[in-house]
Amino acid sequence: QVHLVESGGGLVQPGGSLRLSCRASGFTFSDWTMRWFRQTPGKEREVVAIITAAESLTNYAAPVKGRFTISRDNAKNTVDLQMNNLKVEDTAVYYCNTRNRQGDDYWGQGTQVTVSA
Numbered sequence: 001q002v003h004l005v006e007s008g009g010g011l012v013q014p015g016g017s018l019r020l021s022c023r024a025s026g027f028t029f030s031d032w033t034m035r036w037f038r039q040t041p042g043k044e045r046e047v048v049a050i051i052t053a054a055e056s057l058t059n060y061a062a063p064v065k066g067r068f069t070i071s072r073d074n075a076k077n078t079v080d081l082q083m084n085n086l087k088v089e090d091t092a093v094y095y096c097n098t099r100n101r102q103g104d105d106y107w108g109q110g111t112q113v114t115v116s117a
Contacts, residue, residue, distance in 0.1 A: 001026045002024070002025075002026040002027050002098065002100075002106040003024070003025045003026045004022055004023070004024050004096045004097070004098065004106060004107065004108035005022065005023045005096075005108055005109070006020060006021070006022050006094065006095065006096050006108040006109065006110060006111040007020070007021050007022075007023075007111060008020040008021050008111060009094060009111030009112045009113045009114075010112075010113070010114070011114045011115075011116065012086055012113075012114070012115055013115070013116070013117055014086060014087060014088055014115055014116075014117055015085055015086065016086050016115070017082070017083060017084045017085075017086065018083050018086065018113060019080060019081070019082050019083070020036070020080060020081040020083070020094055020111060020113070021078055021079075021080045021081075022034070022036075022078060022079045022080070022081075022096030022108055023076075023077060023078050024077045024078070024079070024096075024098065025077060027098070027100075029072075029074060029077040030053060030074040031053050032053055032098045032099070032100075033050060033051065033052050033053050033098065033099070034050070034051050034070075034072060034079040034096070034097070034098050035047055035048075035049065035050045035051075035096075035097040035098070035099075036048045036049045036050075036070060036079075036081045036094060036095070036096060036097070037094070037095045037097055038090075038092035038093065038094045038095070038113075039092055039093050039095065039110075040091065040092045040093075045095065046061065047061060047097075048060070048061050048064055048068065048081070048094070049061070049064065049068055049069075049070035049081060050070070051070045051071065051072050051079060056071075056072060058070050063089070064083075064090070067083065067084050067085045067086075068081060068082065068083050068084070069081070069082040069084075070082075079096065081094070083113070086113075086115045087115060088115050088116065089115075090113060090115050091113060091114050091115045091116070092113060093110040093111065093112050093113075094110065094111050094112075094113055095107050095108055095110045096108040
């Protein structure tokens with residue numbers, strides 16, 4: 001079955017960088033669009049970045065555009081999120097996501113990112 005495992009979260013000071021990674025298994029990774037979401041307590045989960053399957057086209061939420069970069073390695077079945085110039089408001093649990101053709105969502109367990117001085 002589809003399995004997603006995130007890693008790379010942690011504590012960083014404002015202006016710092018972190019790189020999240022998601023390792024996928026259980027499906028043909030190169031055929032599926034991948035996403036990163038984040039969620040803070042009391043708020044809905046929001047999409048942060050998307051990368052398509054065939055052409056690796058990317059799109060970003062407005063608050064992270066120009067600071068975050070999503071990339072994928074189809075040989076390793078991984079999708080990464082490079083986060084630069086982090087802000088306090090980027091603090092959240094970050095989730096890796098994919099969706100099958102039937103519209104079923106699959107999620108990793110999440111990784112905590114805390115931006116604090």
